[in-house]
Every structure is written in structure tokens, then in C-alpha cells.
Amino acid sequence: MxxxxxxxxxxxxxxxxxxxxxxxxxxxxxxxxxxxxxxxxxxxxxxxxxxxxxxxxxxxxxxxxxxxxxxxxPAPDPRLRRVARPTAMIFQDYGIYDWKTVQANVRFGLDIQRMPRREADARARDWLARMGLADFASAYPATLSGGMRQRVAIARALAVEPEIxxxxxxxxxxxxxxxxxxxxxxxxxxxxxxxxxxxxxxxxxxxxxxxxxxxxxxxxxxxxxxxxxxxxxxxxxxxxxxxxxxxxxxxxxxxxxxxxxxxx
The missing domain is CATH 3.40.50.300 (P-loop containing nucleotide triphosphate hydrolases)
Incomplete structure (x- = not known):
């Protein structure tokens, strides 16, 4: 069943x-x-x-x-605007933005959801810490190894607390x-x-x-x-x-x- x-x-x-x-x-x-x-x-x-x-x-x-x-x-916080599909996707090629810092990359989905900046920054920092990237918040992806870039992609995806x-x-x-x-x-x-x-x-x-x-x-x-x-x-x-x-x-x-x- x-x-x-x-x-x-x-x-x-x-x-x-x-x-x-x-x-x-x-x-x-x-x-x-x-x-x-x-x-x-x-x-x-x-x-x-x-x-x-x-x-x-x-x-x-x-x-x-x-x-x-x-x-x-339903979104737990009524201030957040749900995206059309409650999913987050991670690709083989990382899919992160070279022109944004690591923290800005992780915060990206929260910005789309219009989460207040202070709250979004706090959640991004939390996920960076969980993924072992706290010391690289201000770095740009080009300076990171492949494994670290994929950690950034995972942190960005999970920071929005996706349904799937x-x-x-x-x-x-x-x-x-x-x-x-x-x-x-x-x-x-x-x-x-x-x-x-x-x-x-x-x-x-x-x-x-x-x-x-x-x-x-x-x-x-x-x-x-x-x-x-x-x-x-x-x-x-x-x-x-x-x-x-x-x-x-x-x-x-x-x-x-x-x-x-x-x-x-």
C-alpha cells in the first residue's frame, strides 16, 4: 500500500x-x-x-x-510569498551565481520570498555554519573548490525550507x-x-x-x-x-x- x-x-x-x-x-x-x-x-x-x-x-x-x-x-510565516512550486533544485553544475558572495547566494531564494533582510541574513548564516562555510560568507564562488561550491548550492536550496x-x-x-x-x-x-x-x-x-x-x-x-x-x-x-x-x-x-x- x-x-x-x-x-x-x-x-x-x-x-x-x-x-x-x-x-x-x-x-x-x-x-x-x-x-x-x-x-x-x-x-x-x-x-x-x-x-x-x-x-x-x-x-x-x-x-x-x-x-x-x-x-x-501553508507557509508558516504569512509574510512570506510562496513561489509557484514549493521545490528547490540542485544541479550537477552547482547553479550558483559567480557575481554574488557565498552569503548572497544562500540568501537568494529568501530574497525571492521577500523575507526581511535581517531574518534572511540570519538564516543564511545559520546554513553556512551547518555546511562548514561560515568563514567564506564574503567569498565569491570562483575562489571555492568544487565541493565547497556544491555545499553552497545545498545550503541555498535548504535555506528556503522547500517542500521537496x-x-x-x-x-x-x-x-x-x-x-x-x-x-x-x-x-x-x-x-x-x-x-x-x-x-x-x-x-x-x-x-x-x-x-x-x-x-x-x-x-x-x-x-x-x-x-x-x-x-x-x-x-x-x-x-x-x-x-x-x-x-x-x-x-x-x-x-x-x-x-x-x-x-x-
């Missing part, structure tokens, strides 16, 4: 691009429900429509057919060691905030460490062909990587994914 009141619910969702004989079916039909506070990871071959789905969820694309509903809650956090391969550009560190930081952070999260990754290890559920998508047009729940209770830590259950689930997911990843 699924959650009777899902935070996000997609029904027969499809997306095509182009027209006539140049039409490309990129996604679907896709059905998906995400419960409040759930962390769902999507894995699938390149070009299967994972990012397309995330952009539909974030309001950046319209579906061709089907519906996507997000169940919202959408993450599109946020650690793919980082080296292996830094990727593990940020995975563990994100794991600790999301277990504390319980923010509903949709996370796209090519890394099965990443999906198993982070996810309450791992959904495997088919080759284009992407559909969900399998679902697995990592057998690790929360709160969990990165130490699950060394367990036999982790290795077994990774092998099982790869057997499901491999036929989809091989070119036709």
Missing part, C-alpha cells in the same frame, strides 16, 4: 520532444508516489528521462500527457573521495531535516547509501521497472557500505539495470 497522502504523485506522466517524424518519446508513461519525508533515488541509463522528470517536478518543463501533483502546506528537494546528480563532477564525504554529509543533513527528496544518480552505491527507496528506470522512454528498499534502518551512516547486504543489493540492482544500459 502506498502513502494515502503522498507529497508528490505522478500519474501516467509522459514527455515528448519535437514534432512529426522527429518526435522523441523521452519519458513515460511514469507513475510514482513519494511520501512526506521520504528520500527516493532514481537510477537508470543515460538518456532515459530521469532529468526530464525532475524538471517537470520542479516546474521547469510541462508534461506532454498525464499529471503531477504536489501536496503543499530535487537533486540532479549533484556529486557527479566531484572526485571519489569528496563524493563520499558529501554523501555522508547529505545523509546526516536530510535525516535531521526530513525533507522529502528526489535524487537522481548513476551511482548505485550512492542510491543505496542515501535512499529509503531505489527506483530503477528503463531505457528511453523511461518507465519505472523495479523498486528496492535498502535494508538499513534510519538513522544510518556511511558504514553500511561495508556490509554484505550493501554488496548484495548493489549486485541485484546492477542485474536489473544492465539490460537497460546496453545499447539496442
Amino acid at each position: 502506498g502513502d494515502p497522502h503522498p507529497k508528490l504523485h505522478a500519474t501516467e506522466l509522459t514527455r515528448t520532444f519535437g514534432r512529426g517524424d522527429r518526435t522523441v518519446r523521452a519519458l513515460g508513461p511514469l507513475d510514482l508516489s513519494v511520501a512526506p519525508g521520504e528520500f527516493v533515488c532514481l537510477v537508470g541509463p543515460s538518456g532515459c528521462g530521469k532529468s526530464t522528470f525532475l524538471r517537470i517536478a520542479g516546474g521547469l518543463l510541462r508534461p506532454s500527457t498525464g499529471e503531477l501533483a504536489i501536496r503543499t502546506t 528537494l530535487l537533486m540532479d546528480e549533484p556529486f557527479a563532477a566531484l572526485d571519489a573521495q569528496l563524493r563520499v564525504i558529501l554523501q555522508d554529509e547529505l545523509l546526516e543533513l536530510t535525516q535531521t531535516t526530513r525533507t522529502t527528496t528526489l535524487f537522481i544518480t548513476h551511482s548505485l552505491e550512492e542510491a543505496i547509501v542515501l535512499g529509503d527507496r531505489v527506483l530503477v528506470m528503463s531505457a528511453r522512454p523511461g518507465r519505472i521497472i523495479a523498486e528496492r528498499r535498502p535494508p538499513f534502518p534510519r538513522p544510518r551512516s556511511g558504514e553500511v557500505r561495508s556490509t554484505p547486504e550493501f554488496t548484495a543489493l548493489k549486485s541485484e540492482l546492477w542485474e536489473l539495470l544492465r539490460p537497460e544500459a546496453v545499447p539496442a
Whole structure:
């Protein structure tokens, strides 16, 4: 049985691009429900429509057919103006502004919500402290490492207290060691905030460490062909990587994914 009141619910969702004989079916039909506070990871071959789905969820694309509903809650502070979609998105390329300081980047979404400047600055500083960036509030992104820039992007996204956090391969550009560190930081952070999260990754290890559920998508047009729940209770830590259950689930997911990843 699924959650009777899902935070996000997609029904027969499809997306095509182009027209006539140049039409490309990129996604679907896709059905998906995400419960409040759930962390769902999507894995699938390149070009299967994972990012397309995330952009539909974030309001950046319209579906061709089907519906996507997000169940919202009223803003706790009536002074704040809710944005059109209560989501925050983090991309692989950070998506932060080079001409703004680190603090101004983190405050950006709060400025859009018209939060009073003093309050917005205080919340931005709080998130910078939580992400280990307090000493870099006045710095500009060009002076930061890749890992620090991604921390800025995460702080900016979470500072607006989004209903749903959408993450599109946020650690793919980082080296292996830094990727593990940020995975563990994100794991600790999301277990504390319980923010509903949709996370796209090519890394099965990443999906198993982070996810309450791992959904495997088919080759284009992407559909969900399998679902697995990592057998690790929360709160969990990165130490699950060394367990036999982790290795077994990774092998099982790869057997499901491999036929989809091989070119036709």
C-alpha cells in the first residue's frame, strides 16, 4: 500500500520532444508516489528521462500527457510569498551565481520570498555554519573548490525550507573521495531535516547509501521497472557500505539495470 497522502504523485506522466517524424518519446508513461519525508533515488541509463522528470517536478518543463501533483502546506510565516512550486533544485553544475558572495547566494531564494533582510541574513548564516562555510560568507564562488561550491548550492536550496528537494546528480563532477564525504554529509543533513527528496544518480552505491527507496528506470522512454528498499534502518551512516547486504543489493540492482544500459 502506498502513502494515502503522498507529497508528490505522478500519474501516467509522459514527455515528448519535437514534432512529426522527429518526435522523441523521452519519458513515460511514469507513475510514482513519494511520501512526506521520504528520500527516493532514481537510477537508470543515460538518456532515459530521469532529468526530464525532475524538471517537470520542479516546474521547469510541462508534461506532454498525464499529471503531477504536489501536496503543499501553508507557509508558516504569512509574510512570506510562496513561489509557484514549493521545490528547490540542485544541479550537477552547482547553479550558483559567480557575481554574488557565498552569503548572497544562500540568501537568494529568501530574497525571492521577500523575507526581511535581517531574518534572511540570519538564516543564511545559520546554513553556512551547518555546511562548514561560515568563514567564506564574503567569498565569491570562483575562489571555492568544487565541493565547497556544491555545499553552497545545498545550503541555498535548504535555506528556503522547500517542500521537496530535487537533486540532479549533484556529486557527479566531484572526485571519489569528496563524493563520499558529501554523501555522508547529505545523509546526516536530510535525516535531521526530513525533507522529502528526489535524487537522481548513476551511482548505485550512492542510491543505496542515501535512499529509503531505489527506483530503477528503463531505457528511453523511461518507465519505472523495479523498486528496492535498502535494508538499513534510519538513522544510518556511511558504514553500511561495508556490509554484505550493501554488496548484495548493489549486485541485484546492477542485474536489473544492465539490460537497460546496453545499447539496442
